[in-house]
Amino acid sequence: MTPDILFLRVFCDANGNHGNVLGVVRDGRAFPGEESRQALARELGLSETVFIDDAHRGIVDIYTPGVRLPFAGYPLVGVAWLLGLERLELPVGSIPVRRADGFTWISARAEWVPPRTLRQYGSTQEVDALEAPEPGEWVYAWAWQDEAAGRVRARGFPGRGDGINEDEATGAAALLLADRLGRAVAVTQGRGSQIMAAPGSDGTTHIGGRVCAVEKPAC
Structure with a gap:
């Protein structure tokens, strides 16, 4: 079965140009282990690919073509825009989300x-x-x-x-x-x-x- 993947352009300009392309796997259950997720991220060849594990609670998992990431900026802004939640949940902590004037914002700690x-x-x-x-x-x-x-x-x-x-x-x-x-x-x-x-x-x-x-x- 072909996985349900949505592609987003994150940090684009006002005309929708530029930005970094993000792959979002809508149903992370289709890739239940780290090995299969890493393989897909490598196949897509994007800077990051996000797997949504719980769309209602905002639980997501982030991969580059080579490694799993505990935190990343542009994937979280992209998936926050997509899910429309007030928070995302990662192993590092809870990520508040807000929206204003066409922008999607997240808040996180530098560490x-x-x-x-x-x-x-x-x-x-x-x-x-x-x-x-x-x-x-x-x-x-x-x-x-x-x-x-x-x-x-x-x-x-x-x-x-x-x-x-x-x-x-x-x-x-x-x-x-x-x-x-x-x-x-x-x-x-x-x-x-x-x-x-x-x-x-x-x-x-x-x-x-x-x-x-x-x-x-x-x-």
């Missing part, structure tokens, strides 16, 4: 973000000129586009050696950047993905953006 190296550059031109590095550390390269306005230019290089040399939009890294800077940022990542992030008042950081459904997993 939940897997290791990322935030590497600041002096200009957006330097960031644009970067080549994807060899597999190694996960690098989030960024520069101020307009520091006073909180506008950032960024690119994400997972360094995992799983075929994803550059991530088009990475909510977890934007969350970590906003937490480190202690201020709200509006990030343009990759070819034009739009990510919003801002520290909260309770020790969490909010990340948000637009989401739309797409016909097939193409960026």
